[in-house]
Amino acid sequence: MGPFEYLWLSIFTIFVMVALVRKYPNELGTTIIIFATLFLITYLAAPKMPGLINSLYARVFDASVTQRQMQHALASIFSLGFMAAVFASYAGQTLSFPGKPAPGWKGSVYSLLVGVMNGYLISGTLWYFQDYYQYPIADFGLLYLPLTPTGETIAAFLPPYVVPPAFWGFLVAVMLLFRVRK
Amino acid sequence: MNGSTVIELQSNILFWILIALFAWQGYQRGLIAELVKTGFIAAGFVAGQPDILGRTLVKAINGFWFAFQFLMHGGLQAIATGNFNAETLNGIFDEISQLPLLIPKNSAEMAMFLAMLFLVGVGYLASNLLKPQWPGLGLVSGAVNGFLLSYIFLPRLPQELPFQIEDLSVAGILKQAVSLTGYLVGLAIDVGSRVFGFIHQLFGAWSIPIMLLAAVVFVLMNIKPAKKKSGNSGGGGS
Numbered sequence: 001m002g003p004f005e006y007l008w009l010s011i012f013t014i015f016v017m018v019a020l021v022r023k024y025p026n027e028l029g030t031t032i033i034i035f036a037t038l039f040l041i042t043y044l045a046a047p048k049m050p051g052l053i054n055s056l057y058a059r060v061f062d063a064s065v066t067q068r069q070m071q072h073a074l075a076s077i078f079s080l081g082f083m084a085a086v087f088a089s090y091a092g093q094t095l096s097f098p099g100k101p102a103p104g105w106k107g108s109v110y111s112l113l114v115g116v117m118n119g120y121l122i123s124g125t126l127w128y129f130q131d132y133y134q135y136p137i138a139d140f141g142l143l144y145l146p147l148t149p150t151g152e153t154i155a156a157f158l159p160p161y162v163v164p165p166a167f168w169g170f171l172v173a174v175m176l177l178f179r180v181r182k
Numbered sequence: 183m184n185g186s187t188v189i190e191l192q193s194n195i196l197f198w199i200l201i202a203l204f205a206w207q208g209y210q211r212g213l214i215a216e217l218v219k220t221g222f223i224a225a226g227f228v229a230g231q232p233d234i235l236g237r238t239l240v241k242a243i244n245g246f247w248f249a250f251q252f253l254m255h256g257g258l259q260a261i262a263t264g265n266f267n268a269e270t271l272n273g274i275f276d277e278i279s280q281l282p283l284l285i286p287k288n289s290a291e292m293a294m295f296l297a298m299l300f301l302v303g304v305g306y307l308a309s310n311l312l313k314p315q316w317p318g319l320g321l322v323s324g325a326v327n328g329f330l331l332s333y334i335f336l337p338r339l340p341q342e343l344p345f346q347i348e349d350l351s352v353a354g355i356l357k358q359a360v361s362l363t364g365y366l367v368g369l370a371i372d373v374g375s376r377v378f379g380f381i382h383q384l385f386g387a388w389s390i391p392i393m394l395l396a397a398v399v400f401v402l403m404n405i406k407p408a409k410k411k412s413g414n415s416g417g418g419g420s
Contacts, residue, residue, distance in 0.1 A: 098408055162387070163391045178399075
């Protein structure tokens with residue numbers, strides 16, 4: 001596989017295109033789910049989960065978890081949980097904001113803006129779970145470390161690194177206020 | 183044609199295209215909207231010129247920032263309690279004199295440029311709110327706006343544009359289109375990274391949270407309300 005940022009860019013581009021097709025009132029429904037999931041993971045799950053896994057593993061296998069096993073487990077659980085939430089926000093009955101998109105090029109620009117935001121949040125968060133837990137995916141030969149200088153630069157701006165956990169909750173509250181007001 | 187003649191010709195063509203576009207827009211929007219736009223463009227122009235209003239504007243913003251910091255670092259408490267002794271005020275001034283400027287000297291030019299863009303953008307939005315009146319005069323006024331914007335922005339473009347109008351074959355046009363697209367993408371990345379650098383200088387670690395919040399609120403405010411159906415559609419009270 002090539003540099004990690006290419007994978008990040010591919011996922012990012014896909015979500016930008018999806019947003020252009022679905023239009024921003026629908027895409028904002030996905031944004032609110034992403035914010036809520038990030039709040040749950042970074043504020044509530046991340047501090048508690050290692051202890052939970054440790055005690056569960058100790059009870060079942062009567063042994064303690066190694067650091068690398070823990071990193072694999074946490075990266076996998078959070079990535080799968082996050083992907084499941086994103087999938088749920090796109091599949092079936094979806095959450096959306098009532099109203100119509102702005103006509104013409106303005107609507108496309110707003111959809112592009114929301115697509116860029118969702119792409120950054122989704123691809124950036126999945127990358128963050130790898131970066132924070134020291135790239136468990138590299139153990140399967142799917143990634144060759146170290147990252148390129150560009151990759152290192154992008155990795156410093158991944159969403160959970162630059163947004164405080166409680167702020168995700170604040171963003172959800174703001175969006176819900178608009179949802180109710182509409 | 184030699185190189186400098188081509189560049190001159192390209193600049194002239196671009197200039198007249200801009201005038202024509204803005205004149206057409208003026209015809210659609212009418213005189214009053216265009217005059218409002220002219221006012222904002224003129225304000226943007228003077229705000230963007232360091233020697234006219236730019237430096238004063240940056241100084242004023244930094245001054246307001248320090249006044250705000252004065253209030254936040256105990257000044258408000260001093261005013262509320264009437265405790266204006268020299269020791270308290272000295273303490274506050276010592277503390278705020280250590281703080282960095284909101285707009286540092288090396289970012290002043292970018293701040294002036296952003297202020298100019300902001301005012302031009304506000305003018306455009308404000309002109310949208312007005313009813314179109316007197317389209318003929320609007321055309322003239324629109325052309326004047328096009329002239330003003332060309333005067334402001336054309337000198338900022340690079341001397342050599344990334345395409346040549348000499349080669350008008352299909353292959354030549356395709357090559358020019360690819361070259362122009364590459365140039366525009368590069369320019370967008372360059373401008374984006376400069377703007378982000380400026381925002382990062384202002385807000386530090388809070389840059390991305392603030393940008394996310396601003397983007398979300400901006401887009402949410404731009405959802406047009408759906409027409410209400412007659413009858414008992416939608417949620418609401420039971």
